Amino acid sequence: xxxxxxxxxxxxxxxxxxxxxxxxxxxxxxxxxxxxxxxxxxxxxxxxxxxxxxxxxxxxxxxxxxxxxxxxxxxxxxxxxxxxxxxxxxxxxxxxxxxxxxxxxxxxxxxxxxxx
Amino acid sequence: xxxxxxxxxxxxxxxxxxxxxxxxxxxxxxxxxxxxxxxxxxxxxxxxxxxxxxxxxxxxxxxxxxxxxxxxxxxxxxxxxxxxxxxxxxxxxxxxxxxxxxxxxxxxxxxxxx
Numbered sequence: 001x002x003x004x005x006x007x008x009x010x011x012x013x014x015x016x017x018x019x020x021x022x023x024x025x026x027x028x029x030x031x032x033x034x035x036x037x038x039x040x041x042x043x044x045x046x047x048x049x050x051x052x053x054x055x056x057x058x059x060x061x062x063x064x065x066x067x068x069x070x071x072x073x074x075x076x077x078x079x080x081x082x083x084x085x086x087x088x089x090x091x092x093x094x095x096x097x098x099x100x101x102x103x104x105x106x107x108x109x110x111x112x113x114x115x116x
Numbered sequence: 117x118x119x120x121x122x123x124x125x126x127x128x129x130x131x132x133x134x135x136x137x138x139x140x141x142x143x144x145x146x147x148x149x150x151x152x153x154x155x156x157x158x159x160x161x162x163x164x165x166x167x168x169x170x171x172x173x174x175x176x177x178x179x180x181x182x183x184x185x186x187x188x189x190x191x192x193x194x195x196x197x198x199x200x201x202x203x204x205x206x207x208x209x210x211x212x213x214x215x216x217x218x219x220x221x222x223x224x225x226x227x228x229x230x
Contacts, residue, residue, distance in 0.1 A: 031216045033217070035220075040125065040222055041222060042120075042122075042207060042220045042221050042222040042223050043207065043220040044220075045217055045218075045219075048216065048217055050216060058217070090161065092161075094216065096216070097211075097213065097214060097215065097216055102149055102166055102168070102211075103149065103211055103215075103216055103218075104149075104151060104163050104166060105153075105161075105163075105209075105218055107153075107160055107161040107162075108160065109159070109160045110160075110161075
């Protein structure tokens with residue numbers, strides 16, 4: 001079974017702090033994603049990566065950056081956390097669709113971040 | 117840009133009854149995938165069912181089935197013989213065949229009443 005592990009289930013940070021959210025997958029997936037989940041808004045894509053050191057902006061990249069130094073690990077960074085970044089953050093991974101796969105996402109359990 | 121709309125923020129169903137969750141999407145593509153994901157309370161999001169747009173036959177997975185209407189750009193999920201464990205947030209999602217990213221709807225919170 002695919003396993004996507006997010007390092008922290010719950011975090012509480014203060015405004016202005018730098019926040020790291022870590023995600024590791026164990027199935028050699030090419031693609032990794034960071035989504036943000038808010039009530040009434042569904043899941044919105046922040047950033048995704050299709051290969052090591054490669055990244056693309058999603059729909060709401062402002063205030064976030066990412067790092068993918070190894071294939072299995074994808075980190076989301078909040079350089080200076082703000083209260084409007086209080087949310088649930090979901091990491092996901094998938095195989096490359098070019099190989100004929102459906103590209104369905106496999107999700108981690110989520111990281112609930114509260115910024116005070 | 118593709119959009120996915122779930123017009124029912126909340127739905128409820130009696131145990132053992134059938135419920136249908138609605139989803140519409142907008143795209144100019146002819147080939148794509150559609151998905152329904154389930155997110156139980158405080159648990160991981162999991163895939164319930166997928167549909168490939170070029171297949172006319174509606175997908176079925178045990179008690180879960182879809183009604184895929186390509187011309188109407190509609191993709192509803194039917195849950196038969198609802199169980200308490202079906203209570204969850206359900207998300208509809210779209211993906212282009214050649215792309216990697218999924219676009220999600222707003223979600224529908226399903227309550228199953230005993």
